[in-house]
Amino acid sequence: MGVSQDSAEFAEFFAASWDPCLRAVAATTGSMTLAEDQVAEAFARAWACWRKVSRHPAPRAWVVRTALNAGASWWQRRSKETALASHDVAAAGSLGTGLDTALLAALRRLPARQREVVALRVFLDLDIDTTARHLGIAPGTVRAHLSRAMTALRGELARALTAEIGR
Amino acid sequence: MNYQDHPDDGTVTRELRDSLSELAVPERPPLAAITRQGRGHRRRRRLAGLCVAGAAACIALALGLAGVFGADPARSPGTIQTADFTLTSFSDGTVSLRLGQLFDPAALQRAFAHDRIPALVTTGTYCSSSPAAPDPTRDGVLPGSGPPPRGSRPPRPPIRGVLLTANFPVQPSQLAPSVDPVTVMINPAAMPSGTELFIGFYDLGHTVFVGVIYTGSHTCRAVQEPPGVPWR
Numbered sequence: 116m117g118v119s120q121d122s123a124e125f126a127e128f129f130a131a132s133w134d135p136c137l138r139a140v141a142a143t144t145g146s147m148t149l150a151e152d153q154v155a156e157a158f159a160r161a162w163a164c165w166r167k168v169s170r171h172p173a174p175r176a177w178v179v180r181t182a183l184n185a186g187a188s189w190w191q192r193r194s195k196e197t198a199l200a201s202h203d204v205a206a207a208g209s210l211g212t213g214l215d216t217a218l219l220a221a222l223r224r225l226p227a228r229q230r231e232v233v234a235l236r237v238f239l240d241l242d243i244d245t246t247a248r249h250l251g252i253a254p255g256t257v258r259a260h261l262s263r264a265m266t267a268l269r270g271e272l273a274r275a276l277t278a279e280i281g282r
Numbered sequence: 283m284n285y286q287d288h289p290d291d292g293t294v295t296r297e298l299r300d301s302l303s304e305l306a307v308p309e310r311p312p313l314a315a316i317t318r319q320g321r322g323h324r325r326r327r328r329l330a331g332l333c334v335a336g337a338a339a340c341i342a343l344a345l346g347l348a349g350v351f352g353a354d355p356a357r358s359p360g361t362i363q364t365a366d367f368t369l370t371s372f373s374d375g376t377v378s379l380r381l382g383q384l385f386d387p388a389a390l391q392r393a394f395a396h397d398r399i400p401a402l403v404t405t406g407t408y409c410s411s412s413p414a415a416p417d418p419t420r421d422g423v424l425p426g427s428g429p430p431p432r433g434s435r436p437p438r439p440p441i442r443g444v445l446l447t448a449n450f451p452v453q454p455s456q457l458a459p460s461v462d463p464v465t466v467m468i469n470p471a472a473m474p475s476g477t478e479l480f481i482g483f484y485d486l487g488h489t490v491f492v493g494v495i496y497t498g499s500h501t502c503r504a505v506q507e508p509p510g511v512p513w514r
Contacts, residue, residue, distance in 0.1 A: 126313055133310035138302045147308070155311055155319065162320030184386055218294075218301055237298050251407040253504045268294045 125165050129158055132175050139238035140182045143230045145223040150182070157182035176235050176249045183231060221271035222264075229264040232257055362393040369393045376425070380465040381446070381490060387483060399470045400478035400497060408491065408509065409480045409502040415494040417442040422472035423479075423494055443480070443493025445508065466492055482508055 133154070141150035157178045161168045171177045222233060228250075235246045236257070243261075247254040362369045367390055368380040377397060387403040394401035402409060418424045424444055446464045468479065473494060480500075482491045484507050491508040 129310070129313055129316060134307050137307045137310075138305045141305060141307070142298075142302050147305075151308060155316060158316045159319035160323055162317050163323035184388065218297055222298070233298070237295055238302055247504065251404060251502075251504050253506070256406075256504075256506060265294050268298070272294055272297055 121165055121169075124169060125162055128161075128169075128174060132178065133158070135239065136175055136178045136182065139179050139234045142219050142222060142238065143183060143234045145219070153182040153185045154178065156185050173235075173239070173241055173245050173249055175239050176241055176245070179234055179239060180231065180249065183227075183234065217274075218268065218272055221268055225264050225267060229260045229267075232260040233264050236261055362396060364389055364393075366390070367393070369397065371397055375471050376467055376469045378465055378467050379492075387481075390481065394479065399468070400473075401481060402478055402495065402500075403481045403483075404502065405483040406504055406506070407502045408482055408505045409495050409500050410493075411496040411500045414442055415477050415496050416474055418473075418492075418494040419444060421474070422469050424492060425467050425469050425472075443491055446490040446492065464490070468492075484508060 136157070137147075137150055137154045140154050141147045144150050144153070160181055161174070161178055168174050168177050222230060225233070231250060232246060235241045235249060236243070241249070243254050243257050247257045250257070360371045364386070366381070366386055368378075369390075370378045370380070372378070377399065387405050391401055391403040394403070419442075444466060446466065473479070476496055476498065477494045478497045480491070480493045480495045483489075484491070484505070489507060
């Protein structure tokens with residue numbers, strides 16, 4: 116494969132994948148500003164090893180996971196700026212309103228692995244097996260993480276719906 | 283949206299996807315900015331390759347170009363330190379790996395590469411060679427990590443490496459000063475030809491496995507815990 120073809124393929128991938136990847140990372144981390152930096156960094160790394168990433172079964176998942184990993188150390192360094200707990204949600208309120216905010220805030224309170232599974236399985240619509248291969252865990256473990264995440268989010272959604280009806 | 287007392291998974295999934303689709307995202311950056319950033323990564327990778335060719339030049343380049351490394355682990359002579367780990371090189375060629383947190387295998391693998399120590403670092407995956415590489419606890423690769431005293435654990439399965447267990451945080455919200463770090467000594471000079479370190483992180487049980495595998499002939503499989511954990 117020639118260099119120009121590689122460049123064209125990456126440009127096409129970048130144009131088509133920026134928005135969905137950024138949304139998935141922003142929803143998972145709770146900060147659009149941080150997500151923008153992390154996703155840009157992930158795309159830069161994807162460009163640097165595009166021949167490998169282009170052969171990946173789910174290049175968007177590669178970008179999202181790379182961005183989330185890049186953000187892991189940020190979460191620690193900038194924990195006060197990142198909405199990981201409910202009292203931080205207001206700081207990241209630009210991500211949504213009302214019900215959306217409640218649900219996304221609940222998502223961000225999930226353990227890291229559950230958030231990753233939701234990001235790949237729900238936001239990027241990967242199937243269970245591809246998600247499992249990408250995360251290096253068993254399909255059953257993906258199902259278990261997803262089930263736990265959904266249980267937590269169901270409870271949050273039910274509370275939000277009840278509050279919405281009550282208003 | 284219809285009210286449901288107990289929304290099912292499909293409803294939650296739809297709500298999540300709807301929430302996501304309503305997120306306004308900023309305009310994507312110019313492709314040129316991404317490729318410029320990507321070239322920096324390529325330069326660093328090439329530099330790492332050059333470093334294999336000459337240790338002195340490598341140290342000089344690494345120190346001289348420290349600013350080029352951007353967000354990579356902070357470096358000082360003989361030590362690579364991040365929030366997750368500290369890799370210290372000693373004058374006798376040994377290195378110590380002090381693990382405090384376990385979230386960025388790629389950074390740890392880069393740090394080993396920077397010290398010219400071949401290593402494969404993964405999460406949730408166990409890698410092994412067939413035939414198995416020599417036991418690193420017996421041939422000096424992991425000095426001070428010899429086999430356990432007789433009777434301290436049942437003899438099977440014969441794990442070839444060390445298992446480290448501690449109160450590792452496994453999610454960012456749990457990161458706290460109460461981290462219980464562990465340290466392992468590594469003697470790269472004792473590694474048999476054609477082998478590399480294998481370091482696996484496992485959320486379940488907060489466990490790390492350190493072993494040695496043959497670079498060209500190993501297989502990896504997804505596991506929740508490495509072999510030997512039930513005998514802990």
